[in-house]
Amino acid sequence: MATTPAPSMHHLTRAMASDAAGAGARRILVCGGGVIGICTAFFLAKKGASVGLVEKSAIACAASGKAGGFLALDWCDGSPLGPLARASFRLHQTLAQELDGPRAYGYRPLNALSLTFSEQPNAYKVVAGGVSPWIDGPVRRLSTIGTPETTAQVHPKLFSETLLRAARDRYGVEVVMGEVESVEVEGGRVRGVLVGGELLPADAVVLALGPWSNRLPLLSSIFRVSGVKAHSIVLEPHDPKAITPHALFLRYITAQGVEIDPEVYPRPTGEVYVCGMSETTEVPDDPQQITPKEESVAMLHRVAATVSSHLRGAQVKEEQACFLPCSEDGHPIIGRVPNVGGVYVATAHSCWGILNGPATGAALAELILEGRASIVDLEPFNPGRFI
Template sequence: MASAPAPPPRRVVVCGGGVVGACTAYFLSTHPASPTVPTLIEKSSPACAASGKAGGFLALDWSDSTPALSALARASFGLHHRLAAALDGANAYGFRPVHTLSICLPSQPAEPLSPHPLLPSWVDPSASAAPPRQLGTPDTTAQVHPGLFTKAVLAASGAEVVIGEVERVVVGEGCVVGVAVKGRGVVDADAVVLALGPWSGRFEMVKEVFDVSGLKAHSIVLRPRNPDKITPHCLFLSYQPEPGAKMLDPEVYPRPTGMQFLRNEQGRGCSR
């Protein structure tokens, strides 16, 4: 007797083309038992918001003081190494191990200092008010270009990308039946994944369960004149403009494609 034909794959629609949506599409499509190639809906373009402008910094053990997060962080670090091997991450999206330093900047101009052995050659020694501290080594910290990473895993998923604005999730008889896309009608679905970041809070079904909001940050990308001289060192800086002022905490992420300066609105201080 012939075996029954395999059931067709479920129709899955992923809403949001950031890193969460792209990775969801990738792992759905590569599931060893029931691979499903989803449809992904994105209003503008993949990695157009935070997923294209984040630091892309990876750490093995920085959450070890928080037991609930430690195992997740370590699993994530290992997964990034496996993804880089599978997707040629070094060339496709700038994956590489890095040295990571904490540097406190002086509030006033300082006298030139002798180079510290931890400081890379492209950092002015007078920019450090105290000896730098090592936060991570190439065995425990790494980086990716977040925008290129997002686009690489999305491309590897084979997902159909629909550019359009998600208006609502369509429900019929208590079940999800599709996603309404502005100007395009309804995309049929048996399951829907909402991966819209802070925009997820616009949906009533989400607002009833979660309080979703965004966190403002600034990001600047510089392209050095001699990029080959910029070594893979990520810098976590702390700077107080004047006594009593709020501590500022810019982060510096050199990449093969340029150097990014990122500052979150929440300060950390020199203790990190």
């Protein structure tokens, strides 16, 4: 996205004002340029709406650019998230066929393994040449928990950028950089959002602000979205060809006997992403001010070095942190904001926002433009459940 300058706020105001003159034009503003806002803008525009996307910092600058990008068909079965996840897993397959050639964002089916590792001396024997030769650390209890039929991955930042580029180039979505300061309501109905003190007019507004959702009183008066901070590193191993497509879900015991549950995802780019080390702490206003904690990053390097000799001494590409947006009941919040016409919300996707972005966006587009979501029942995610 950095290659194409976003139109100025004034340009967007003018463009939308002139659209308003067109017969029956639906002007929709999606606020938040993370995966949820981008997917929503994409599906709204694909259905013919005139869409603006407002982002205060940079596209996919927060969790949507720093996540693992792991996707699972059936890991949410048995919870309210099950149907959303299944629909979204299928949509990822369709989107990859439509948009991912030639390897724009690295969609690929892969295997997933559950393993226990220990740093404690002689706790477990080193399994050499086991399921895959690069996993050569002290491992125990290895089981397959996902196969290429049920698990896959994308590079989340490249996915978000590719989808937004398609939304803009194919369907005319306009990107505006600026902070949404408030949602303007008149007579019980939305009339736009205030950005830099100016009204951007809209018939409908979607608030996809991730862990910043509570900054708007319209939302914080109904529910609470908190941010859980998590860390990640991206490594470039010396011999990327040795690293097979296996996502690793670890139970990891440190030398001090502390148990943690990091995850390791090799990517088709040849990089290896390692994440974990979460904590509850205040979300800074500016996403660019989210900095990783030194000890947490150091722990992830220890994990990488223990799991594989190929990751020991690997080139370090990223050391970063970001926030999972979480609701009070642990489920996403998607749908109409109660007591005000034309305002919708999509947030609190916790650790499954990359997976569930497409079905969230597609369902919201149906709800907003057709009055009802058919791809998946949004009722379990209704913001009204908190009233």
